[in-house]
Amino acid sequence: MSAEPLLRIDGLYKSFGALAASNDVCIDIAPGEIHAVIGPNGAGKTTLVAQICGQLQPDAGTVHFDGRDITLLQQDKRPALGLVRSFQITSIFPDFTALENVAMAVQLNAGHSFHFFADAGRDTSLNEPAMGYLKTVGLQASAGTPAFALAHGQQRQLELAMALALKPKMLVLDEPMAGMGPDETAHVISLLNELKGSVTMLLVEHDMDAVFALADRISVLVYGKIIATGLPEEIRNNAAVREAYLGSEDDADA
Amino acid sequence: MVNKRNLVFVTAAVLAAILVPQVLTMLGEEYLIGTASRIAIYGLAAMSLNLILGYGGMVSFGHAAYFGVGAYVVGILSFHVFDGSSIMGFQGTDAAVLSWLLAIVISALVAFVLGALSLRTSGVYFIMITLAFAQMLYFLFVSMERYGGDDGVIMYNGRNSLPMVDLSDDTSFYYVCLTFLLAFLLLFVLLVRSRFGKVLQACRQNETRMRALGCNVRRYKLAAFVIAGAVAGLAGALNANHAEYVSPDYLHWTKSGDLMIMVILGGIGTIIGPVIGAAAFLLLEDFLPLLFDATGFPTFKEHWRIVFGPLLILVVLFARGGLVGTFSAMRGDHER
Numbered sequence: 001m002s003a004e005p006l007l008r009i010d011g012l013y014k015s016f017g018a019l020a021a022s023n024d025v026c027i028d029i030a031p032g033e034i035h036a037v038i039g040p041n042g043a044g045k046t047t048l049v050a051q052i053c054g055q056l057q058p059d060a061g062t063v064h065f066d067g068r069d070i071t072l073l074q075q076d077k078r079p080a081l082g083l084v085r086s087f088q089i090t091s092i093f094p095d096f097t098a099l100e101n102v103a104m105a106v107q108l109n110a111g112h113s114f115h116f117f118a119d120a121g122r123d124t125s126l127n128e129p130a131m132g133y134l135k136t137v138g139l140q141a142s143a144g145t146p147a148f149a150l151a152h153g154q155q156r157q158l159e160l161a162m163a164l165a166l167k168p169k170m171l172v173l174d175e176p177m178a179g180m181g182p183d184e185t186a187h188v189i190s191l192l193n194e195l196k197g198s199v200t201m202l203l204v205e206h207d208m209d210a211v212f213a214l215a216d217r218i219s220v221l222v223y224g225k226i227i228a229t230g231l232p233e234e235i236r237n238n239a240a241v242r243e244a245y246l247g248s249e250d251d252a253d254a
Numbered sequence: 255m256v257n258k259r260n261l262v263f264v265t266a267a268v269l270a271a272i273l274v275p276q277v278l279t280m281l282g283e284e285y286l287i288g289t290a291s292r293i294a295i296y297g298l299a300a301m302s303l304n305l306i307l308g309y310g311g312m313v314s315f316g317h318a319a320y321f322g323v324g325a326y327v328v329g330i331l332s333f334h335v336f337d338g339s340s341i342m343g344f345q346g347t348d349a350a351v352l353s354w355l356l357a358i359v360i361s362a363l364v365a366f367v368l369g370a371l372s373l374r375t376s377g378v379y380f381i382m383i384t385l386a387f388a389q390m391l392y393f394l395f396v397s398m399e400r401y402g403g404d405d406g407v408i409m410y411n412g413r414n415s416l417p418m419v420d421l422s423d424d425t426s427f428y429y430v431c432l433t434f435l436l437a438f439l440l441l442f443v444l445l446v447r448s449r450f451g452k453v454l455q456a457c458r459q460n461e462t463r464m465r466a467l468g469c470n471v472r473r474y475k476l477a478a479f480v481i482a483g484a485v486a487g488l489a490g491a492l493n494a495n496h497a498e499y500v501s502p503d504y505l506h507w508t509k510s511g512d513l514m515i516m517v518i519l520g521g522i523g524t525i526i527g528p529v530i531g532a533a534a535f536l537l538l539e540d541f542l543p544l545l546f547d548a549t550g551f552p553t554f555k556e557h558w559r560i561v562f563g564p565l566l567i568l569v570v571l572f573a574r575g576g577l578v579g580t581f582s583a584m585r586g587d588h589e590r
Contacts, residue, residue, distance in 0.1 A: 053466065079468030091466070093459040104456050107449055110468045113474065115449040123449075166467065 004067065006031045006170055006200050008082075012061035014047060014224075021047040022058065023224035027202075029170070034196055036203045036211045039221035040244070045204045046088055048221065049174045052202070053085040054078050066169065079109070082169030086176055088204075090155045094148035098139055098158050101147050102130035102195075105165035133161040138187055153184040153237070160188065170200040177207045189213055212236070220244070271432055275425040287424045288496065291538055293533045294431035295492045300516040300528030302485035307514070308523035309446055310478045311458030315381045316368075316388025317486055322505030323364050324357035324397060324487030327443055328414065329407040329500030331356070336410045341545050350414035350495075354395065357491035358484045364391075365483020369476050376461075385507055392505040406501025413495045421495060435529070438485060442525055445481075454478050501581055519569055521578030530577050538562055 005028040012025040021044040029035045039045055050056040052063055054075035062071045065083050078084075093101050095156050102163040103126040106114060110126070120126060134140045142150060147158060156179060163171055176192075179186045192201065196214070205211050211218065212232050219229040222244045228235060235241055261408065274290050299321050306312040331353050334346025346352050368387045375383055376382050401407050413421040421427050453474050457464050464471050494500045512535065520531020542561060546554035554560065573580040 055466075076468050076470050079466070085466055087463075087466070091460060091463045093456050093463065096456070096457055100452070104452060105467050107452065108464075108469050113449040113453045113469075114477070116451075117444045117448055119444075119447045120449045120452045121447055162463075162467065202256045 004031075005064075006028055006033075006066060007202065008062075008064040009052065010062045010064070012048070012051060012058050012063070014044075014051060014056065014058045020224045022051065022061075025061070025219075025221070025224070025226055027219055027226065028227070029200060029202060031200055032197045033216045033252075034192070034201045034203055034214050036205060036215035036218045037103045037221055038205065038208075038211055038218060040087055043221045044224040045221055046174060047224075049085065049088075049172055049202075049204060053083065079166050079168070081169070083172070084163050084166045084168035084170070085172040086159050086174060088174040088178060090152070090159055090179075091161070092147045092155055092158055095146060097144050097146055098134060098150065098154075098161075099127065099130055099143040101158055102133050102165050103127055105162040106130050106133075109166045130165065133165045134158075136164060137161040137191060147192075153180040156180055157184065157188070160191070164195075168199055168203070171195075172202045174204045175206060176203070177205060178208050185210065262271065262290040268436065271436075272429075275428055279425075282409060284424070287428050289536060291424070291428045291431045291496050292493070293529075293536050294428070294435040295489050295496060296516060296532040296536060297529035298431075298435050298492070299486050299489035300437060300513050300520070300532045301442060302482040302489065303513045304517045304524075304528045305445070305454075305485075305508065306475075306478050306482045307517055308527075309458065310454045310475055311461075312373075312479065314372075314384045314426040314482075315507070315510050315514070316384035316386075317482070318505050318507070318509035319368070319388035319391045320361040320365055320483040320486035321490040321493070321509065321513070322391065322395065322500075322502070323361045324490030325494035325500045325504045326401070326407070326490075327360050327487070328353050328491045328494040329409060330401055332409045332411055332414070333401060333407050348411055348415050350416040353414050354488060354491045357387045357487045359511060361487025361490065362480050362484035365480045365487075366476070369483070373472050373475050373479065377446065385510070388505060388510055389507055392502050392507070395502040395505060402501070404502065406499060406503070407499070410500040412498055412557035413430070427496065428431070431496075434488065434492065439525065439529075446525070450474065450477070493586070515566060519576055521576030524576070524578045527576050534577060538565075 007027070007029040009025055009027040012022045013020065014022040025048060027035065031245065037045055039047065047056065051058045054073060057072060062069055065081060068081070070078065070081070093104065096104065103120070106126050106129045107120065131140060131143060134143055137160050139154060139157050139161060142154060156176065160176060163207065177188060180188065185207065192214055194238060201209065203214060215232055217229060218232055218235040219226050220235060220241050227244060228238050228241050230238070265479060275287050278284055278286050278290070301315060303314065303317045306314055331346045332348055334341050335348050337532070340346070345545065361509065372380055373381045373389065395401070396404055413427065415421065416430070419426050421430065426432060446455070453469065455473050461471055493504070516531035516535045518531070519526045519534055520529065521527025542558035543555045546552065546558060
């Protein structure tokens with residue numbers, strides 16, 4: 001990894017009372033890499049994502065993105081730099097149709113929204129790209145369906161389409177496969193594989209099939225600390241990791 | 255979308271609104287033209303509240319403040335003309351164009367300042383802080399002895415003057431109010447469909463998501479808040495002209511509550527709902543007491559709210575979407 005890392009997390013520390021949710025977390029992610037973060041429940045994965053994306057501010061440490069210190073940058077300024085997240089718990093606009101959801105992301109990526117008169121619902125410069133992203137995630141057949149009426153797995157796909165519509169340099173994916181059926185999971189894995197190389201990804205995921213199918217490198221987070229970072233085979237064979245995490249699952253090779 | 259059925263319906267409604275004075279005159283009930291003007295005025299104010307409440311999800315419990323500020327601008331300018339005194343070097347004015355424009359600008363400015371402060375909070379805190387600011391303004395006007403304090407300002411010069419239109423004529427005044435109402439309805443339809451309107455509705459549905467998509471949520475909410483304040487100020491200016499009188503009651507929290515009731519009664523988050531709500535509210539206010547008197551329950555006459563309150567609760571419980579929602583459900587409509 002000779003290239004300058006796209007995302008550099010250095011000495012990140014965040015505590016809630018006596019609980020250190022992030023304890024001296026350091027991760028470097030090179031451009032084009034898919035870097036997975038795994039760890040048992042309560043290890044501090046979502047807290048880490050929240051700090052990378054500006055929803056929470058760390059107590060100490062820094063986050064650099066694309067050579068710029070963004071540790072204290074406001075959350076809503078980050079997507080413009082190309083740092084985009086998806087949510088572990090589905091976060092969409094329930095009353096909008098699937099197409100309107102993605103069109104909103106396209107619209108926000110296209111500059112300010114102080115346009116008061118033209119009908120945004122008929123704006124092809126919003127709808128056509130939005131439809132494209134729906135096709136990418138395999139949701140074009142449900143474009144006119146209100147988002148609340150979509151199946152859970154479809155809502156997860158919609159979430160991903162919205163993130164893609166922001167044309168990210170880096171996607172921070174917080175359990176993108178959570179609650180998906182096997183078919184949808186396979187579809188998303190192949191989709192992320194297609195994006196590999198063009199979009200850098202930080203992938204927080206429980207599904208080990210997905211992690212080992214996608215990740216270039218893996219970091220293991222336990223009780224807020226990174227206990228190991230390495231290639232998938234190294235992580236699979238790391239004794240400490242097996243004990244702390246994989247060993248507690250029914251089968252390490254799952 | 256404007257389909258054929260809607261177009262027929264809208265045309266019929268506009269024609270009916272235009273013919274109101276003629277019909278009332280034919281029936282010999284000319285005094286009700288004033289009520290029709292009030293419906294247009296409060297419809298305008300309730301629509302402005304609906305923009306932030308129904309579309310933006312901002313529960314402002316102080317919307318009467320902007321209604322009152324607009325009214326006081328008109329009242330104070332008229333007072334100085336009558337009094338021959340001046341305010342900040344300005345002699346006051348009776349000209350509708352200038353007076354109403356100032357009412358709009360000043361209430362928009364007040365909305366900008368109070369909105370910028372209030373929008374730092376959300377949820378219950380937002381409700382309380384908007385209420386608190388409105389009550390502060392209420393007591394400010396109560397304390398202004400020069401402008402009548404508690405008693406308010408009587409516009410001794412009568413209504414403002416407009417070139418070519420005699421505002422003192424109730425029918426002409428009604429048409430002016432109706433014009434503003436229809437103009438804002440048209441603007442509102444465009445607004446809620448525009449990129450700005452979509453952002454506003456998306457913020458109501460999921461503010462966290464909007465931020466994660468890179469949206470500076472507060473800026474858009476503040477813009478909506480200012481638009482709503484400006485239109486409420488215009489409604490206040492019109493109401494000052496209608497009554498030829500302004501008092502601190504215009505800003506009282508119960509007035510904010512009335513506006514909110516109109517929005518909810520008519521149909522929150524619908525385009526025409528607040529106007530229907532305003533009509534229902536004001537007609538019930540006028541006719542419930544008469545009804546009780548006529549049907550031999552004179553005790554209820556003064557306490558018509560005893561019936562009005564439960565009626566409102568029934569609407570909230572059983573007619574979600576208000577009168578408009580109930581009506582479109584009966585038509586088998588699913589759009590709003």
